[in-house]
Amino acid sequence: MRSKQWTARSGKERGGYLYGPSGLSYLLRNRIYLGEITHKDKSYPGEHDAIIEADLFQQVQDRLAQNHHKFVHRQTRSAACPLHNKIFDAQGKPMRPNFGYGRGKKIYRYYVSDTLLPLGRLKAGSTTPLGDRLSAERTERFLQDRLSSLKPDGPDFEIFEAIKRVMFSSNKLTVTLQVAALIEANACEDTLLAKAQQIDPAAKIDTDDLVLSLDARPVRRGKSVRSTDCFLDAPEQRKVLAELVRTSHRKLTELNASPLHPEMHEHMSTPVNEWTRERIAIGLLAPDIQKALLTGKAPLGLDPERLLSRDMPLDWDGQRKFLGMNAAN
Numbered sequence: 001m002r003s004k005q006w007t008a009r010s011g012k013e014r015g016g017y018l019y020g021p022s023g024l025s026y027l028l029r030n031r032i033y034l035g036e037i038t039h040k041d042k043s044y045p046g047e048h049d050a051i052i053e054a055d056l057f058q059q060v061q062d063r064l065a066q067n068h069h070k071f072v073h074r075q076t077r078s079a080a081c082p083l084h085n086k087i088f089d090a091q092g093k094p095m096r097p098n099f100g101y102g103r104g105k106k107i108y109r110y111y112v113s114d115t116l117l118p119l120g121r122l123k124a125g126s127t128t129p130l131g132d133r134l135s136a137e138r139t140e141r142f143l144q145d146r147l148s149s150l151k152p153d154g155p156d157f158e159i160f161e162a163i164k165r166v167m168f169s170s171n172k173l174t175v176t177l178q179v180a181a182l183i184e185a186n187a188c189e190d191t192l193l194a195k196a197q198q199i200d201p202a203a204k205i206d207t208d209d210l211v212l213s214l215d216a217r218p219v220r221r222g223k224s225v226r227s228t229d230c231f232l233d234a235p236e237q238r239k240v241l242a243e244l245v246r247t248s249h250r251k252l253t254e255l256n257a258s259p260l261h262p263e264m265h266e267h268m269s270t271p272v273n274e275w276t277r278e279r280i281a282i283g284l285l286a287p288d289i290q291k292a293l294l295t296g297k298a299p300l301g302l303d304p305e306r307l308l309s310r311d312m313p314l315d316w317d318g319q320r321k322f323l324g325m326n327a328a329n
Contacts, residue, residue: 001018001019001024002015002016002017002018002019003015003016003017003019003023004016025064028060028064029061029064031043031057032046032048033050033051033052033057034050034052034054034057035048035049035050035051036050077097077099078096078097081097081109081111081136082140082158082160082163083095083111083136083139083140083160083163083166084096084097086160086163086164086165086166087111087134087139087165087166087167087168088165088166088167088168089113089131089132089167089168089169090132090167090168090169090170091113091115091131092167093113093114093115093131094113094114095111095112095113095114095131095132095134095168096111096112096114096117097109097110097111097112097136098110098111098112098117098133108135108137109135109136109137110133110134110135110136111133111134111136111139112131112132112133112134113131113132113133114131115131116131116132116133132168134168140160142173142214143159143160143163143166143173143175143214144159146199146214147159147175147177147199149195149198149199150162150177150182150192150195150196150199150210151182152182152183152184159177161181162177162178162181162182163175163176163177164176164177164178164209168216169216170216171215171216172213172214172215172216173213173214173216174211174212174213175211175212175213175214176209176210176211177209177210177211177212178208178209178210179192179205179208179209179210180208182210189205192205192210193205193210196210196212199212199214200212200213200214237302237303238296238298240304241293241298241302241304241307242293242294242295242296244279244282244293244304244307244308245282245283245290245293245294246294247279247282248279248280248281248282248283248284249283251271251276251279251280251283252280252283252284255268255269255270255271255280256268256269257269257280258283259283259284278308279308281312282307282308285312285316285319286316286319286320288320288325289316289319289320289323289325292325293307298323298325299323299324299325301324302323302324306322306323307323309322
């Protein structure tokens with residue numbers, strides 16, 4: 001159900017939006033359908049005929065009142081998300097909390113651009129929704145880790161209390177924080193600015209706000225770019241690399257191509273998709289490289305994108321050089 005659509009004199013398309021809860025509520029409460037005119041919260045008989053019966057209209061109002069009462073008093077999970085009403089995408093659209101369910105009824109939280117949600121509004125004249133989807137847990141942990149040095153003394157302080165706005169783009173997070181929440185009254189702002197410039201040399205204080213940017217470059221997975229994966233911290237990164245090695249050997253075994261079981265090679269089959277072809281190559285890397293990946297001793301900064309790269313050399317020495325590892329002893 002959409003609102004009326006028309007073309008303005010300028011040639012721009014107007015209207016045609018999906019009805020949201022507030023718009024639909026306004027439509028159902030409109031007394032003009034009863035043959036009345038409303039002025040300053042009072043209704044008067046109009047000169048037009050009613051197109052709906054008074055009893056049916058009243059039943060709808062009673063149902064709306066019941067639903068409104070439930071909505072106002074229920075506890076929402078969105079309210080518990082620390083960046084609720086604070087995070088926006090590159091188009092300036094709000095990113096709303098959204099939830100998914102995994103195995104064992106585990107709940108996964110996300111921040112999703114308003115345009116990608118069921119009741120989101122598209123840009124006028126556009127038929128394709130533009131927006132982003134971020135892992136809420138990773139984004140929040142990333143902000144806590146990178147901005148921890150700005151926190152004032154006190155164990156109960158959360159950095160989200162000071163955050164006013166977060167703007168997400170394809171390569172950075174621009175964060176606006178309240179200066180007053182980060183320093184004591186009448187304290188010097190220079191110390192806070194110096195700490196912020198250690199995080200971002202271009203950080204600045206604009207009136208009462210501290211503005212800085214954090215690197216959020218995307219990570220490529222196959223043919224897709226996933227900006228959400230750039231928030232992997234070091235322990236999580238090591239876990240992902242080790243899991244890639246285990247996945248590779250599992251797939252090699254399924255294809256009867258495992259180097260650990262050469263007796264099965266006569267029954268070898270080929271991988272059926274690009275995803276498998278990329279991963280089985282990891283199980284054929286130099287043994288010392290695989291051991292480093294499994295034990296968490298790979299060089300800092302080595303990410304899944306480089307490990308899955310098609311530019312990986314075939315010879316072991318070339319692989320070590322490509323991944324920034326020393327030759328095996």
